[in-house]
Amino acid sequence: MTKKILVYAECRDGRLRRVAFEALAAARLLAGEDGEVHAVLAGAGPAEAEALAARGADVVHAADDPALAVYTPEVYAAALSAAFCSLKPQALLLGHTAAGRELAPRLAAAFGAGHIADVTAVQAAHDGGEAVFTRPLYAGKAYERRRFAPGVPWVVTIRPNNMPPASPSEKQGTVQALAFEVPPLYTSVRSIVRRTSGQIDLAEADIVVSGGRGVRSAAGFEPLQQLAEALGGAVGASRAACDAGYCDYALQIGQTGKTVTPQLYIACGISGAIQHLAGMSGSRTIVAINKDPDAPIFGVADYGIVGDLFEVVPLLTSEFRKQRPSSAG
Amino acid sequence: MKTAVLLKQTFDTEEKIVFSNGTIAEENAKFVINPYDEYALEEALRLKEIHGGEVIAVTYGPERAEEALRTALALGADEAVLIEQDGQPEDSSLIAALLAATLQPMSPDLVLAGLFAVDSGSGSVALQAAERLGLPHASSAVKIEVVPADDPRLHEKALHPEADELTGAPNASLVYSERYALIERDVEGDSQHVAVPLPVLITAQQGLNEPRYPSLPGIMKAKRKPLKRVSAESIAQAASVSLAAARTERTELLPPAPRAAGRKLSGSAAEQAHELAGLLAQAGVVKAEP
Numbered sequence: 003m004t005k006k007i008l009v010y011a012e013c014r015d016g017r018l019r020r021v022a023f024e025a026l027a028a029a030r031l032l033a034g035e036d037g038e039v040h041a042v043l044a045g046a047g048p049a050e051a052e053a054l055a056a057r058g059a060d061v062v063h064a065a066d067d068p069a070l071a072v073y074t075p076e077v078y079a080a081a082l083s084a085a086f087c088s089l090k091p092q093a094l095l096l097g098h099t100a101a102g103r104e105l106a107p108r109l110a111a112a113f114g115a116g117h118i119a120d121v122t123a124v125q126a127a128h129d130g131g132e133a134v135f136t137r138p139l140y141a142g143k144a145y146e147r148r149r150f151a152p153g154v155p156w157v158v159t160i161r162p163n164n165m166p167p168a169s170p171s172e173k174q175g176t177v178q179a180l181a182f183e184v185p186p187l188y189t190s191v192r193s194i195v196r197r198t199s200g201q202i203d204l205a206e207a208d209i210v211v212s213g214g215r216g217v218r219s220a221a222g223f224e225p226l227q228q229l230a231e232a233l234g235g236a237v238g239a240s241r242a243a244c245d246a247g248y249c250d251y252a253l254q255i256g257q258t259g260k261t262v263t264p265q266l267y268i269a270c271g272i273s274g275a276i277q278h279l280a281g282m283s284g285s286r287t288i289v290a291i292n293k294d295p296d297a298p299i300f301g302v303a304d305y306g307i308v309g310d311l312f313e314v315v316p317l318l319t320s321e322f323r324k325q326r327p328s329s330a331g
Numbered sequence: 332m333k334t335a336v337l338l339k340q341t342f343d344t345e346e347k348i349v350f351s352n353g354t355i356a357e358e359n360a361k362f363v364i365n366p367y368d369e370y371a372l373e374e375a376l377r378l379k380e381i382h383g384g385e386v387i388a389v390t391y392g393p394e395r396a397e398e399a400l401r402t403a404l405a406l407g408a409d410e411a412v413l414i415e416q417d418g419q420p421e422d423s424s425l426i427a428a429l430l431a432a433t434l435q436p437m438s439p440d441l442v443l444a445g446l447f448a449v450d451s452g453s454g455s456v457a458l459q460a461a462e463r464l465g466l467p468h469a470s471s472a473v474k475i476e477v478v479p480a481d482d483p484r485l486h487e488k489a490l491h492p493e494a495d496e497l498t499g500a501p502n503a504s505l506v507y508s509e510r511y512a513l514i515e516r517d518v519e520g521d522s523q524h525v526a527v528p529l530p531v532l533i534t535a536q537q538g539l540n541e542p543r544y545p546s547l548p549g550i551m552k553a554k555r556k557p558l559k560r561v562s563a564e565s566i567a568q569a570a571s572v573s574l575a576a577a578r579t580e581r582t583e584l585l586p587p588a589p590r591a592a593g594r595k596l597s598g599s600a601a602e603q604a605h606e607l608a609g610l611l612a613q614a615g616v617v618k619a620e621p
C-alpha cells in the first residue's frame with residue numbers, strides 16, 4: 003500500500019514558515035519515493051500553495067474561509083481534521099511551534115493517534131522496520147528514540163531548525179481546494195499585540211545572541227540586539243537575566259523556557275548554569291564571552307573570549323558588518 | 332468554582348542527569364513540582380481567593396509523586412488525587428486517557444496545567460485530556476481572569492467577525508457561557524488576548540505569576556486534607572481504557588553527544604573579535620550575505 007503522509011504547512015502572516023518545508027522533507031523521508039506527501043495550507047494565497055507543490059508536496063489541500071483569517075485552534079483543527087479524515091494518512095506532521103504544539107495533541111486524541119512531540123531527527127523505516135523518532139528529554143540533557151505502536155496513526159511535531167528543508171522537486175504537485183466546516187467557536191480573539199514584528203523567531207533562528215546576568219540591565223541588551231541584527235539572528239536570554247527583569251520570559255532559553263538548536267549560539271555574560279546549558283548545548287557552534295575565565299559556559303563553548311561583553315560585543319558587531327556590508331544598519 | 336490542576340513531579344532543573352543501565356538514575360535526585368505546573372497551581376489558588384470554590388490537584392506518577400501532592404495541599408489545594416503509575420508505559424495518550432477519566436466525574440469549571448513538563452518536554456498530555464473531555468483550551472497563558480458574561484470587555488469588537496458578539500444577540504457560531512476566562516497568551520513572543528467560555532482548560536506559561544512557598548500552618552493543615560490514591564487499573568477499568576493501549580514507546584535512551592573541548596582565544600579584545608569573526612566565517616557558520 004502506498005504510504006500517505008500529511009503535513010500541516012504552517013504560515014505566519016500569510017507566508018510559509020521554514021519549518022513547513024522542514025516538515026515536508028521529513029514527510030518525504032517517511033513516505034518514501036513511492037509514497038504520497040499531502041500538505042494542508044490554511045488561510046494563505048496561491049503563491050504559497052505553488053511553493054509547496056514545487057518542493058515536494060504531491061497534493062496541496064488549500065483551505066480558504068474567512069474564519070481562517072485569525073488563527074484559533076478550533077478552526078484550524080477542523081481544517082486539518084477534514085483533510086485527515088478524507089485521506090486517512092499514516093501520519094500527520096506539524097512544526098513544534100506555538101500552533102503545532104496545541105493542534106497536535108488535540109488532533110492526536112481526536113484521531114486515536116499517538117503523538118511524538120518535538121522531534122529533532124527522523125529515521126525512516128527500512129528493511130521492514132518501523133520509523134524511529136529522536137527527541138530531547140530534560141531540554142537536551144538526554145535524548146530518547148520513540149516509535150509508534152503498530153496499527154495506530156501517527157502525529158509528529160518537528161522541532162524547527164533541525165532538519166534540512168525540502169528542496170525544489172522535479173515533479174510539480176497539484177493544488178486543490180479543501181472543504182471543511184467551521185465548527186462552533188469557543189475562542190474569541192480580542193486583540194493581538196505584536197512585539198516581535200519583523201524579528202526572527204528564536205526557535206527558527208540560525209543565529210542566537212543570548213545575554214545573561216552579565217548584561218546588568220535591560221539597556222544592556224542593546225549591544226546584543228545590534229550584534230543579532232548584524233548577523234540576521236535573534237536575541238535570547240538566560241533565566242538569570244529574565245528573573246532579574248532585564249528582559250521578557252519569552253526570550254528565556256533553558257530547561258524552563260525554550261530549547262534552541264541554532265547554527266551559532268553566542269552567549270554573552272552567561273555563566274552557564276546547568277539549566278541554561280540544557281537549553282542550548284545542542285547548538286552547532288557555541289561562542290562564549292564572559293569575564294570569568296572559570297565560567298562553566300566555557301566547558302561547552304567551541305570558542306571562548308574572556309573579556310567584558312560591553313567591549314567585545316560591539317567590536318564583534320563591527321567585524322561582522324565589515325564581512326557583510328550589505329546588511330550594515 | 333471548581334478547579335482541577337494537573338501536576339507532574341519532575342527532576343529539579345538543577346539536577347544532572349545520570350545514566351545507569353540504560354535508564355536515568357533516580358537515586359539521590361531531588362524532585363520538584365514541574366515548574367510550569369507550579370504556575371498553574373498558584374493561579375488556581377489565586378482564582379479561588381477571588382471566586383471561592385475548591386482546588387483539586389491531580390497527578391499520575393509513581394509512589395514518590397505523593398510528595399508533590401503534599402506540597403500542593405500545603406500550598407492551599409483542598410484535595411489531591413494520585414493515580415498510581417505501576418509499570419504502565421510513559422505514553423501521552425494513555426496518561427491523558429487516565430487523567431480525563433479521573434477528571435470527568437469531577438466536572439471542573441477550570442482545568443489548569445503547565446505548558447509542558449521540563450522532563451519529557453512534549454506539552455501533549457493536558458491538551459489530549461482537553462480533547463477527550465470535550466473542553467476548549469487556551470495555551471501558554473501569562474494572565475488569566477474569570478469574568479461573568481456581562482463583563483464589558485467581552486462586548487468589545489473581536490478580531491474575527493464570527494466572534495463579534497458574545498452575548499446580547501449571540502452569533503450562532505459562538506459558544507455561550509455564564510462565565511468566561513479572559514486570557515493573555517504568549518505566542519512566540521507576541522501576545523494574544525482571547526476570551527474562552529468556561530469550562531476550559533488553560534496551560535500556564537512562565538510569567539503568569541510568582542508561586543508562593545508553603546507556610547508552616549499550611550504544612551500542618553495539609554496532613555488532614557484528603558489525598559486519594561487510585562490505581563491506574565481501577566480507573567482504566569471504570570472508563571474502559573485499555574492499559575495496553577500505549578500508542579508510542581521508547582526504544583532507546585541516549586546521553587547527549589559530548590562536545591569537543593573548545594578553545595579560548597587570546598590577545599586584545601579587538602584581536603579576539605577579529606579572529607573570532609574570521610573563524611566563524613571560515614567555518615561557514617556566518618553567511619556572507621544576509
